[in-house]
Amino acid sequence: MRGFERHINEFHQRGVEVVAISVDSPAESQKLCQSRGYRFPFLSDPKAETIRQYGVLHAKGGEGGKDIARPAEFLLDAGGTIRWVNLTDDIRVRASPESVLAAIDRLAL
Amino acid sequence: MVRLAGLKRRRNILNWAGFAVVLVAFVSYIPFFALFPATRDIPWANYLLFLVGGALIAMGVRRAFRYPERHAGRISGLVLASLSALLFAFFVVGVTYFSKQIPSAESALRVSRKAPSFVLVDTARQPVSSVDLLKHHRGLVLVFYRGYW
Numbered sequence: 001m002r003g004f005e006r007h008i009n010e011f012h013q014r015g016v017e018v019v020a021i022s023v024d025s026p027a028e029s030q031k032l033c034q035s036r037g038y039r040f041p042f043l044s045d046p047k048a049e050t051i052r053q054y055g056v057l058h059a060k061g062g063e064g065g066k067d068i069a070r071p072a073e074f075l076l077d078a079g080g081t082i083r084w085v086n087l088t089d090d091i092r093v094r095a096s097p098e099s100v101l102a103a104i105d106r107l108a109l
Numbered sequence: 110m111v112r113l114a115g116l117k118r119r120r121n122i123l124n125w126a127g128f129a130v131v132l133v134a135f136v137s138y139i140p141f142f143a144l145f146p147a148t149r150d151i152p153w154a155n156y157l158l159f160l161v162g163g164a165l166i167a168m169g170v171r172r173a174f175r176y177p178e179r180h181a182g183r184i185s186g187l188v189l190a191s192l193s194a195l196l197f198a199f200f201v202v203g204v205t206y207f208s209k210q211i212p213s214a215e216s217a218l219r220v221s222r223k224a225p226s227f228v229l230v231d232t233a234r235q236p237v238s239s240v241d242l243l244k245h246h247r248g249l250v251l252v253f254y255r256g257y258w
Contacts, residue, residue, distance in 0.1 A: 022256035
């Protein structure tokens with residue numbers, strides 16, 4: 001997340017928006033954004049509906065057996081087609097913003 | 110071992126310094142080294158700290174056993190060495206096993222599939238629609254994350 005924040009201008013220069021999605025409530029996300037200074041939208045999917053639709057549900061992965069999202073990054077083009085996906089198998093290892101920017105340039109979105 | 114009268118044994122600082130370094134190696138990953146991809150994906154900086162801490166304790170224990178008349182810390186050295194080994198084992202299991210306990214991504218949507226549209230609320234509780242976002246942008250990156258509960 002910090003990486004995306006650091007490179008957010010490069011995404012915006014390319015006309016690409018970044019949004020973060022989790023089951024956290026708007027209030028929890030707001031706290032996170034304020035403390036870390038994130039400027040891109042953090043969206044709340046408390047029932048994990050969108051998370052389920054994208055197939056990135058981690059059933060009972062949260063505290064108290066709560067359904068949460070597994071880490072994943074998707075790149076959509078303006079037509080709403082998925083053009084690039086990163087699915088890690090390790091919660092520590094996330095897609096770097098540089099690799100997403102490289103995919104945007106390679107795909108010439 | 111007979112202690113020479115009048116010769117005070119010195120506290121074995123190496124044991125404690127080594128253990129302090131091991132503690133730093135153990136606790137620094139999440140709040141610090143995990144913030145940078147270079148030290149996050151492969152936690153080499155933490156491994157290096159464990160190595161330095163372990164070496165210091167090894168030196169401390171060695172001199173405590175070799176020169177017991179000069180250096181204290183045989184028992185503390187062994188206890189701290191065992192604790193360090195435990196912390197190291199826990200760290201390794203954490204970064205090689207526990208962090209991989211996520212379901213397989215087999216059901217995740219793949220490239221060239223149509224992305225499901227969504228309307229979700231942002232931190233100001235305002236609805237944000239993916240269709241609207243795509244109208245005004247050439248692309249959209251969705252970053253799914255576990256959340257902080």
